[in-house]
Amino acid sequence: MASARSNPERMDDGFAGGMTGAVVLHVALIGALVLVALYSQSHRKDWGEDTSTVGAIQASLVSAIPLPPKAPPVEKAVLASEDESKVPEATPKEKAAPPPKPTDVLIKARTSEKPPLKTAPTPTEAPPKHPQPTPPTPKAAAGDAAPQLPQSAVQMKNGAGTLTIQSKTFGTRYAYYLRIVANKVQNNYFEQDIDGHSALNKSAVVVFDILRDGSVANLKLENASGSSSLDGAAMHTIQRIDSFGALPEGDRITIEYKFDYHSGRS
Amino acid sequence: MKFRLSLARKGAKFVAGCVTAFVLSAPAAKSQDWFHLETNRGDSDRIRIAVADFKASSADPKTAPYKRTFDATLFNDLSNAGIFDMVSKAMNPQSMPGFQAELSIAQWSGAPGNASMVAFGNLTVQDNRLVVNGFLDDTHNTQFPQIFAKQYNEDGSDDSARQIAHRFADEIISRLGGGIPGIAETKIYYVKIGDGGKEIWEMDYDGANQHAITHLGSISLSPRVSPDNSRLAFSSLTHEGFEIKMYSLLLGRQVNFAGAGGTNVSPAWAPDGQHVAYSSSRGGDPDIWVSNADGSAAHKITSFRGPDVSPVWNPRTGAQIAWISGRSGLPQLYIMDADGSGVQRLTDGGYATSPSWSPNGQFVTFAWDRKYGPGAPGGQDIYVMEIASKKWIQLTHDGGRCDFPSWSPDGRHIVFANSPDGRGAHTRIMTMNADGSNKRALTSSGGDMPNWSWR
Numbered sequence: 001m002a003s004a005r006s007n008p009e010r011m012d013d014g015f016a017g018g019m020t021g022a023v024v025l026h027v028a029l030i031g032a033l034v035l036v037a038l039y040s041q042s043h044r045k046d047w048g049e050d051t052s053t054v055g056a057i058q059a060s061l062v063s064a065i066p067l068p069p070k071a072p073p074v075e076k077a078v079l080a081s082e083d084e085s086k087v088p089e090a091t092p093k094e095k096a097a098p099p100p101k102p103t104d105v106l107i108k109a110r111t112s113e114k115p116p117l118k119t120a121p122t123p124t125e126a127p128p129k130h131p132q133p134t135p136p137t138p139k140a141a142a143g144d145a146a147p148q149l150p151q152s153a154v155q156m157k158n159g160a161g162t163l164t165i166q167s168k169t170f171g172t173r174y175a176y177y178l179r180i181v182a183n184k185v186q187n188n189y190f191e192q193d194i195d196g197h198s199a200l201n202k203s204a205v206v207v208f209d210i211l212r213d214g215s216v217a218n219l220k221l222e223n224a225s226g227s228s229s230l231d232g233a234a235m236h237t238i239q240r241i242d243s244f245g246a247l248p249e250g251d252r253i254t255i256e257y258k259f260d261y262h263s264g265r266s
Numbered sequence: 267m268k269f270r271l272s273l274a275r276k277g278a279k280f281v282a283g284c285v286t287a288f289v290l291s292a293p294a295a296k297s298q299d300w301f302h303l304e305t306n307r308g309d310s311d312r313i314r315i316a317v318a319d320f321k322a323s324s325a326d327p328k329t330a331p332y333k334r335t336f337d338a339t340l341f342n343d344l345s346n347a348g349i350f351d352m353v354s355k356a357m358n359p360q361s362m363p364g365f366q367a368e369l370s371i372a373q374w375s376g377a378p379g380n381a382s383m384v385a386f387g388n389l390t391v392q393d394n395r396l397v398v399n400g401f402l403d404d405t406h407n408t409q410f411p412q413i414f415a416k417q418y419n420e421d422g423s424d425d426s427a428r429q430i431a432h433r434f435a436d437e438i439i440s441r442l443g444g445g446i447p448g449i450a451e452t453k454i455y456y457v458k459i460g461d462g463g464k465e466i467w468e469m470d471y472d473g474a475n476q477h478a479i480t481h482l483g484s485i486s487l488s489p490r491v492s493p494d495n496s497r498l499a500f501s502s503l504t505h506e507g508f509e510i511k512m513y514s515l516l517l518g519r520q521v522n523f524a525g526a527g528g529t530n531v532s533p534a535w536a537p538d539g540q541h542v543a544y545s546s547s548r549g550g551d552p553d554i555w556v557s558n559a560d561g562s563a564a565h566k567i568t569s570f571r572g573p574d575v576s577p578v579w580n581p582r583t584g585a586q587i588a589w590i591s592g593r594s595g596l597p598q599l600y601i602m603d604a605d606g607s608g609v610q611r612l613t614d615g616g617y618a619t620s621p622s623w624s625p626n627g628q629f630v631t632f633a634w635d636r637k638y639g640p641g642a643p644g645g646q647d648i649y650v651m652e653i654a655s656k657k658w659i660q661l662t663h664d665g666g667r668c669d670f671p672s673w674s675p676d677g678r679h680i681v682f683a684n685s686p687d688g689r690g691a692h693t694r695i696m697t698m699n700a701d702g703s704n705k706r707a708l709t710s711s712g713g714d715m716p717n718w719s720w721r
Binding site for chain 2: 172173175176179180181183184186187214241242243244245246248
């Protein structure tokens with residue numbers, strides 16, 4: 001019992017002391033929390049706003065997040081494919097009607113190119129009687145581009161290719177050499193490499209020089225077709241060729257070769 | 267049951283009929299050659315060329331035989347080139363043009379010949395000199411038909427008539443071939459199997475003009491001509507065993523090549539003509555050694571256990587060597603860099619021998635017995651492999667044992683040794699296009715190990 005009596009006294013004493021201690025502790029805790037919060041808030045602002053230090057993380061997050069967004073592109077693609085499917089529906093109708101027209105146009109083009117072939121001999125038949133120096137001057141004077149082109153124009157088997165040479169005198173004097181060049185290009189032109197869908201009715205133009213020993217130099221793509229596979233096939237065709245055989249005359253000739261892709265093959 | 271029995275009888279009869287038919291047809295089938303089916307995109311675009319018989323413009327009695335040799339050789343050279351569509355001589359016009367002015371282009375360009383090119387000229391024998399004027403005309407170009415004109419003047423002999431025809435043919439091929447070198451002037455060196463041993467012989471690319479080079483009275487093998495046609499390396503049996511020997515074609519005699527003991531075989535020239543690779547067992551194990559062209563500064567570039575033989579350099583780059591190695595058992599085809607690094611195995615089995623690298627460096631041809639062993643089907647045949655893709659095709663079929671393929675310098679022909687019945691004494695030299703077509707024998711029995719000159 002004595003202990004019970006003495007306890008309340010002690011409790012009173014202990015209560016006051018403990019209470020003050022607790023209050024002080026809580027105040028200190030709250031103060032510390034407030035300080036920490038203030039400090040962290042102030043620091044967080046810097047941390048969040050400072051793009052230079054944390055930019056990388058943000059950037060990576062941004063780049064990582066788009067992975068789920070790939071779903072929207074699919075939706076877009078679906079939309080796009082719907083559009084595409086609509087377009088083909090339109091084009092077949094166009095194609096269905098045109099096919100006669102393209103052939104007509106092509107035939108017209110061929111026939112229009114060939115007549116010059118026939119007309120070319122008639123003016124050229126007269127010159128042989130004259131000494132050889134004379135032919136170049138009539139050509140220079142008349143500027144016979146029409147009879148010149150067909151002599152060096154070459155139709156390829158599947159998808160036409162056209163060879164053009166700048167020097168007219170070379171084209172007439174050494175037509176056989178240009179035929180060999182065109183033939184060799186054609187034999188190295190592999191249409192299997194071409195994506196028939198994207199390259200249809202397109203043409204790529206490459207320009208290159210043939211040096212004295214027949215080797216190829218300064219190959220470049222003059223006009224891109226818009227189909228990378230056709231452009232690549234055209235370039236590879238020329239790259240594949242080591243030599244066209246020594247030039248019959250001169251140190252170099254420049255050849256322009258047009259690769260067409262008109263195939264209805266695939 | 268009866269029905270079944272009759273069916274069975276019918277079946278038996280049918281089988282018997284088949285067997286008899288097969289037995290009867292077997293000799294016929296054996297006599298037939300291999301059938302070739304091929305598609306060639308460029309085939310239809312080959313240049314159609316007519317070769318006129320040359321006009322004899324002298325009364326010398328030797329003119330006629332020279333002209334015969336010349337006409338036949340020229341026509342064969344152009345048709346052997348494989349890049350022309352030859353107009354049969356039966357379709358040539360009656361007139362025989364000897365000069366540019368005598369050529370009527372319309373006669374040649376029209377039916378039945380429809381030639382787009384005409385080769386013609388004249389041949390004269392004067393004071394025992396043979397003078398040939400050759401012309402090539404383009405019939406499509408009425409304005410400037412002449413492509414070139416050449417005059418040849420040589421000592422009058424049947425051989426020079428043939429050589430002039432070869433040179434004229436090579437000139438035509440270089441003008442019209444689109445960069446293909448003519449091979450009509452090239453030579454083939456080979457081993458002639460005689461009674462007393464084996465000697466090195468030489469012949470023209472078409473098998474004409476066969477004659478001996480060496481007279482050693484020994485056994486000489488694997489002749490290899492240098493890139494400049496000046497020297498011939500071969501291996502010959504001496505008192506010390508097989509040694510590499512060097513023969514100067516310019517001096518007409520043997521020149522020094524340092525010997526080293528052991529068995530030294532299968533020499534090969536580097537494309538620069540300064541180095542020779544060969545197989546030597548001087549260290550005990552047959553390895554590939556490389557030395558200078560006089561045998562000095564020899565060093566070993568392979569060191570694996572097992573035989574290494576038949577080296578051949580990449581003729582285009584000179585940076586790689588293909589060879590046959592038995593390091594993994596049966597001999598297989600390998601390639602490595604010229605210093606011995608970067609070893610790659612190309613064949614996946616069988617028994618591969620005697621590689622030869624194509625002039626453009628893209629392919630290697632070799633003899634291969636793909637199913638080697640007792641009772642295995644097939645035999646030793648010639649194959650071509652593309653180095654980059656390791657894809658191969660078989661060029662000879664059922665023609666007997668084939669070995670020692672060698673590319674022509676234009677990369678369009680392969681010469682090889684063939685023994686129809688597998689007996690060594692019956693080995694002969696044959697040539698074919700590099701796609702396996704147009705096989706024909708160049709020598710009768712007794713020719714082996716051919717090597718086509720570099721140019």
